[in-house]
Amino acid sequence: MSISVATNLSLIRSQIPDNVKLVAVSKTKPVEDILQAYNAGQRLFGENRVQEIVRKKDLLPDDIEWHMIGHLQSNKVKSIVSFISMIQSVDSVNLLNVINSEAAKKERIVDCLLELYIASEETKSGFSMEELETALESGKISELKNIRICGLMGMATFTNDEARVRGEFRYLNETFVRLKERYFKNEIFFREISMGMSGDYRIAIGEGSTMIRVGSLIFGERNTNKQQNG
Numbered sequence: 001m002s003i004s005v006a007t008n009l010s011l012i013r014s015q016i017p018d019n020v021k022l023v024a025v026s027k028t029k030p031v032e033d034i035l036q037a038y039n040a041g042q043r044l045f046g047e048n049r050v051q052e053i054v055r056k057k058d059l060l061p062d063d064i065e066w067h068m069i070g071h072l073q074s075n076k077v078k079s080i081v082s083f084i085s086m087i088q089s090v091d092s093v094n095l096l097n098v099i100n101s102e103a104a105k106k107e108r109i110v111d112c113l114l115e116l117y118i119a120s121e122e123t124k125s126g127f128s129m130e131e132l133e134t135a136l137e138s139g140k141i142s143e144l145k146n147i148r149i150c151g152l153m154g155m156a157t158f159t160n161d162e163a164r165v166r167g168e169f170r171y172l173n174e175t176f177v178r179l180k181e182r183y184f185k186n187e188i189f190f191r192e193i194s195m196g197m198s199g200d201y202r203i204a205i206g207e208g209s210t211m212i213r214v215g216s217l218i219f220g221e222r223n224t225n226k227q228q229n230g
């Protein structure tokens, strides 16, 4: 049975407020599926592997905005820096430095989100709260002129425990508010809280998400082989 990407998209769109952006997570899916979403008006897509994003980008329309949402190795930044719209998965100061210098070479300013580790699973990546505070307190991040920190990204624990997921999203939102006040007060670009996936986007929106990243609800289940990153 074929899945109607357009139908899935319009169903999700009908359920989210206008101010929440929908990132269609197309990892592992063929360009034909992405084109179906594109033809249904979707322009914002998320991928988690550099190789895959580079390959797909060349086969698809130029007005697609690509977001990198998976762990990014610093030696691969230069492959995507010329076209990427946003890197959501920034999880170290070193990576920020590399993005900044590669962006400078291309005379670009690259939008980034700082990924905060909010889940209780050890497999999830991101800054710890302490690492993030240390990095921001040092003042070094604000010196990087070819990146723009647009907010925070986080992934909740994969669990049916709704209260737990809600609590983690709430924590991300509270952290956003606190960091905004302390480090980004006059930065109009610091305004995104990227949280919520197929299984928990309703909860995330309830807790103030501005950007949800939805894959399987749009494109169908992925092959269950473990996702590779980078």
Ligand SMILES: *Cc1c(COP(=O)(O)O)cnc(C)c1O
Pocket (backbone or CB within 6 Å): 025, 027, 048, 069, 070, 155, 197, 198, 199, 213, 214, 215, 216, 217
């Ligand atoms: C795969 C992925 C998603 C989408 O997951 P679904 O459950 O298929 O909606 C969202 N965010 C990140 C970081 C991902 O890797």
